[in-house]
Amino acid sequence: MRTRPLKVALLGCGVVGSEVARIMTTHADDLAARIGAPVELAGVAVRRPDKVREGIDPALVTTDATALVKRGDLDVVVEVIGGIEPARTLITTAFEHGASVVSANKALLAQDGAALHAAAEEHGRDLYYEAAVAGAIPLIRPLRESLAGDKVNRVLGIVNGTTNFILDKMDSTGAGYQEALDEATALGYAEADPTADVEGFDAAAKAAILAGIAFHTRVRLDDVYREGMTEVTAADFASAKEMGCTIKLLAICERAADGASVTARVHPAMIPLSHPLASVRGAYNAVFVESDAAGQLMFYGPGAGGSPTASAVLGDLVAVCRNRLSGATGPGESAYAALPVSPMGDVVTRYHISLDVADKPGVLAQVATVFAEHGVSIDTVRQQGKDGEASLVVVTHRASDAALHGTVEALRKLDTVRGVASIMRVEGE
């Protein structure tokens, strides 16, 4: 074993960073044995230098992250700051000064993954980011290495723990969205401003990363259709139950049936209770992968938290350190397929639509005609009267999102349709 240590700098020392530092210290012997050389924490860049950080030598702490990554003697820079800047500039600078990078930064990878990969390649360094998607769950490595000889057709994932906690709570207790969100906030599962989670921004970044790797195609955050889950109601869950389904916020990356394009989207959807994703409870994450040869795979585990995320960071750290010792680099960006990313209108799936309609003869015929005119075939219709009004629940066969939205617009113009109570996609069948 080499005795000269590999030097690691840590950018950020919050929930994840402090856990990375702790494990690097307490498991130093194991890490050395697994890497083939000891690793040394060479510096820690923080915003608040005066905060007491147990187990970290104060002499290593600096507020000058730029000077740290420019030192020139670093083997690996671990970036756990998050956000676009200064993370992006620090990572690029780290490559320029000879370090490989391990990052947990989903937002940055989703927005600028291609440029960062190019910078890593230009300097012959590694960029690893297992922790950026679904915390501790090995997902990036299985997709880009284990399935490298297979053809992935679909990735269907619960990749945001906060929203899964809220939806699970609504499902199991009948609570409304606000009540479930309040409980998630009280328990620390939701942040004071939950927008990034509940509006699907967090999941959309992960969808972009997963789609890019799965389809060997650049998929940016802007390419991902996004719909939050703040409008899911207790009534939607009741409808889902009647169909033998539950509701999850899903990140869905799909190859079109003809294989010539891909789509990526995040929205709430009904999935059958028999689907393995339906039983993913609380704040857990799980990602379901369908490929030509492997068939159906699922990866399940904690999607966030200091320790789980640190586990993923350290797995990458070991891999990158091994690569340094062998003078090689791991797999870089694979975007050779360069498939077009189709807009949401091209997505084909099934829909569950609840309409409030007048309780008059002929309404169903009118509604059915509108569906037919837009080429959307109806699977089942359920009609329920309530106090002079009536509700119609329509479940369609597979149709394009564009056709469905055309249908809904036309339905809204019918005198007999008082309102469209909800539109929910049905996935995973």
Added chain:
Amino acid sequence: MRTRPLKVALLGCGVVGSEVARIMTTHADDLAARIGAPVELAGVAVRRPDKVREGIDPALVTTDATALVKRGDLDVVVEVIGGIEPARTLITTAFEHGASVVSANKALLAQDGAALHAAAEEHGRDLYYEAAVAGAIPLIRPLRESLAGDKVNRVLGIVNGTTNFILDKMDSTGAGYQEALDEATALGYAEADPTADVEGFDAAAKAAILAGIAFHTRVRLDDVYREGMTEVTAADFASAKEMGCTIKLLAICERAADGASVTARVHPAMIPLSHPLASVRGAYNAVFVESDAAGQLMFYGPGAGGSPTASAVLGDLVAVCRNRLSGATGPGESAYAALPVSPMGDVVTRYHISLDVADKPGVLAQVATVFAEHGVSIDTVRQQGKDGEASLVVVTHRASDAALHGTVEALRKLDTVRGVASIMRVEGE
């Protein structure tokens, strides 16, 4: 991209091998793009050369596997023959002649993994074997790479699809073992001689491989305690249901509470219906991993079959080819921890014991005394009368296997105990 192809030889062209060859041909462009060089099928060793093999150039087919691996111009040898010999000699010879090896051979890896790894290392070549455990499910790579910075404490897996199909059938239909086995055989899930599956030999080989990687310790097949599932009865499933459990054949690799030793075992066990492994249906496999930092992870998918196994083989093939191009090797054997493997008697778990007893006063006191004398603490007892006889169902707190077996031996000697109907371990709580 390099234009000179990497040369791959295939040993075995059965269900898995023919699928590997097919994908290498039909997905040649994708593989080339992902590897950075084309791959060429340079030879296929088979036993029956006259069999027509669609898509394989007959000029590549040979019955002389030894001459093939000795060619000296091979980059990778893919071994999908199975069994100990001639696979072992062929793999060793391949290393001696400069090739890296991808294998799907669980029996050989479990028995001679250390020697094969040593041969690979001696010649500076790779030995990859993702397909040896749980087919398409990425498991070896996540354990030895993604979790390389974590401390794995337990691996709990359903790693044999045949037995899971049988047990699932018994659970869902109330069928007995023989009836469920017959159906598995008729559907092609069980072989004509199902011994390797139903007696747990197949699962034990996988347990040895998983334990070795998870604990960075050599664990051989002989170190694995093994108990088949042929004696599981419909009555056991009824007992399990009463406890809110089902029964699975589990491969369990555990680090002792003090961290100083490990155990590996295969046996049927009750697990709570709330455990993610409980809902693994049919011939699917799933492996649950518990580690210090990541927490609880699960990997799920098809554990066997030509296409899924080929997916795993090809993922390894891409990785090994990339390593060839970069002049590096991937992670080799990691056995530095060298923890002792404890015998089954040291395993600590809970037990569900059904006793047929005389329907007389004082029996429960006698039985309870025997448990107490052996230091096995009772959690619950349920007594049921039936036609002058009675049954006692005892569920214990955690106790060592040695203490439990001492208890059972003493119970058998009691006049009032007519028989021990079943002993089942309770896991995953």
